[in-house]
Amino acid sequence: MDWTKQIGRYIIVMVLQVLLFNQLQLWGVCHPYIYILCLLMMPITLPHSVDMLIGAAVGIVMDVFCNSLGIHTAACILLMFIRPYLLGGILNDKDRLNEQITLQVLGMEAFLKYVVTLVLIHHLTVFMLAAWSLTHIGFVLAETLVSSLITILIIFGYNTLRDR
Amino acid sequence: MQNLLKILLRYSNFLVFIALEVAAFMLISLNSAYPRSSILSTANDFVAWQNAQISEVKGYFSLRSQNEQLALENAALRNQICSMDSAQNRELIHYEHAKVVQMTTDELHNYLTINRGSRDGIMRGQGIRNEDGVVGIVRTVGRNYSVVMPIINTQANLSCRFAKNDYLGTLKWDGKDHRFAQLTDVSSHMVVNTGDTIVTSGLSPVFPEGIPVGIVENSVLKEGDSYFTIRVRLHTNFKRLKYVEIVQNAHQQELEELQHGLD
Numbered sequence: 230m231d232w233t234k235q236i237g238r239y240i241i242v243m244v245l246q247v248l249l250f251n252q253l254q255l256w257g258v259c260h261p262y263i264y265i266l267c268l269l270m271m272p273i274t275l276p277h278s279v280d281m282l283i284g285a286a287v288g289i290v291m292d293v294f295c296n297s298l299g300i301h302t303a304a305c306i307l308l309m310f311i312r313p314y315l316l317g318g319i320l321n322d323k324d325r326l327n328e329q330i331t332l333q334v335l336g337m338e339a340f341l342k343y344v345v346t347l348v349l350i351h352h353l354t355v356f357m358l359a360a361w362s363l364t365h366i367g368f369v370l371a372e373t374l375v376s377s378l379i380t381i382l383i384i385f386g387y388n389t390l391r392d393r
Numbered sequence: 394m395q396n397l398l399k400i401l402l403r404y405s406n407f408l409v410f411i412a413l414e415v416a417a418f419m420l421i422s423l424n425s426a427y428p429r430s431s432i433l434s435t436a437n438d439f440v441a442w443q444n445a446q447i448s449e450v451k452g453y454f455s456l457r458s459q460n461e462q463l464a465l466e467n468a469a470l471r472n473q474i475c476s477m478d479s480a481q482n483r484e485l486i487h488y489e490h491a492k493v494v495q496m497t498t499d500e501l502h503n504y505l506t507i508n509r510g511s512r513d514g515i516m517r518g519q520g521i522r523n524e525d526g527v528v529g530i531v532r533t534v535g536r537n538y539s540v541v542m543p544i545i546n547t548q549a550n551l552s553c554r555f556a557k558n559d560y561l562g563t564l565k566w567d568g569k570d571h572r573f574a575q576l577t578d579v580s581s582h583m584v585v586n587t588g589d590t591i592v593t594s595g596l597s598p599v600f601p602e603g604i605p606v607g608i609v610e611n612s613v614l615k616e617g618d619s620y621f622t623i624r625v626r627l628h629t630n631f632k633r634l635k636y637v638e639i640v641q642n643a644h645q646q647e648l649e650e651l652q653h654g655l656d
Contacts, residue, residue, distance in 0.1 A: 247443065248447060252447065252451075258499075260500075277406040277409075278405065278406055278409040278410075281406075281409055281410055281413055282409075282413070285413050285416075285417070288417070289420075289433075292420075292433070293433050293434065293435070293437060293440055294435070294440055296434050296435050296504050296540060298420050298421070298423075298424040298433050298434065299417045299418065299419070299420030299421030299422075299423075299424060300421060302416075302417040302420060303414055303417035303418060303421065306410065306413045306414055306417060307414070310406075310410045358421060359500065359501065359502065360501055365501060365568060368501075368568075
């Protein structure tokens with residue numbers, strides 16, 4: 230794995246997240262967390278537990294910027310935990326697990342399943358933990374759907390532009 | 394022993410997952426609603442500095458309205474000087490001004506970061522107001538920046554009273570609209586009219602008495618209920634909050650110690 234590239238992408242994505250997407254407060258329900266792009270597209274070459282530690286580190290940095298200590302950490306660890314199982318399930322072929330995770334390599338259907346599932350799980354976890362009760366469940370679901378849609382579009386946009 | 398090791402190794406990923414999640418949830422519960430740590434929150438110097446830069450850039454887009462606001466504020470202050478009463482509690486209270494460097498208004502647990510910290514004498518629990526009315530209470534203090542819990546936070550509670558008859562109530566926020574909060578604990582025998590003014594009660598040392606909070610938008614008394622459901626239009630426009638004042642009560646610590654001593 231090309232580490233400089235991964236770290237470079239992480240920094241760019243975090244700058245965009247903090248300077249642009251955290252400033253968006255559209256309609257009160259739009260909080261896209263595009264920073265998970267760098268976690269989603271990280272190839273699965275490291276041991277699973279190291280992957281989860283990276284998730285925790287990425288999450289805790291995001292938490293500092295959101296004053297939500299622990300929430301993004303928990304969501305990112307969950308995301309990194311599910312990732313290899315999900316990808317294994319989608320690909321049905323253990324040999325392909327070590328490939329690059331991009332739209333071009335995985336193909337439209339597999340990539341779509343992978344990104345949509347993980348983004349929804351991550352966003353739902355973040356918003357549920359932030360609400361910390363079921364009183365606002367309607368609001369939380371609306372927030373999850375709208376924000377996930379934006380995040381998914383951004384991740385697809387990034388992949389389409391990259392493949393050109 | 395070997396079997397145990399084998400099992401541990403086999404499920405090591407799952408165990409790491411559980412351990413990490415437990416740690417994350419401990420962080421969440423330690424910080425529930427408000428960060429306790431000034432390093433791991435926006436009171437952190439670097440994060441707040443970055444937020445200050447963003448707010449600097451954003452500031453250019455609202456220069457005109459800011460100017461108008463400042464002019465209005467100047468006028469109001471001049472009026473205040475003229476009609477200043479020499480009540481002794483004025484001397485106890487000192488106002489420190491601060492700039493809002495970052496704020497959320499659309500979440501359930503909103504917060505704002507201001508550019509004053511322990512270096513400027515800010516302490517946890519001090520009140521924040523602006524020229525329109527009450528803003529919130531300081532919750533986390535860093536060296537140069539602090540995080541404030543505004544009244545538009547579902548965890549916030551503010552003791553208020555009706556300006557017309559000093560009747561008490563508690564102001565809460567339901568998480569829906571940053572322009573409105575709810576006044577609770579007002580019993581049904583009170584006469585509540587639309588347009589009644591709500592001010593701070595002065596019962597806690599956080600805010601002196603009579604700082605404007607909002608006006609009654611509407612009030613509902615459901616059949617069988619002994620308390621009103623009152624919707625209060627807040628004076629403070631949180632979407633446009635730029636400058637605030639920190640209320641520093643010289644006797645705050647002493648009063649709080651006394652009150653805690655009673656519990």
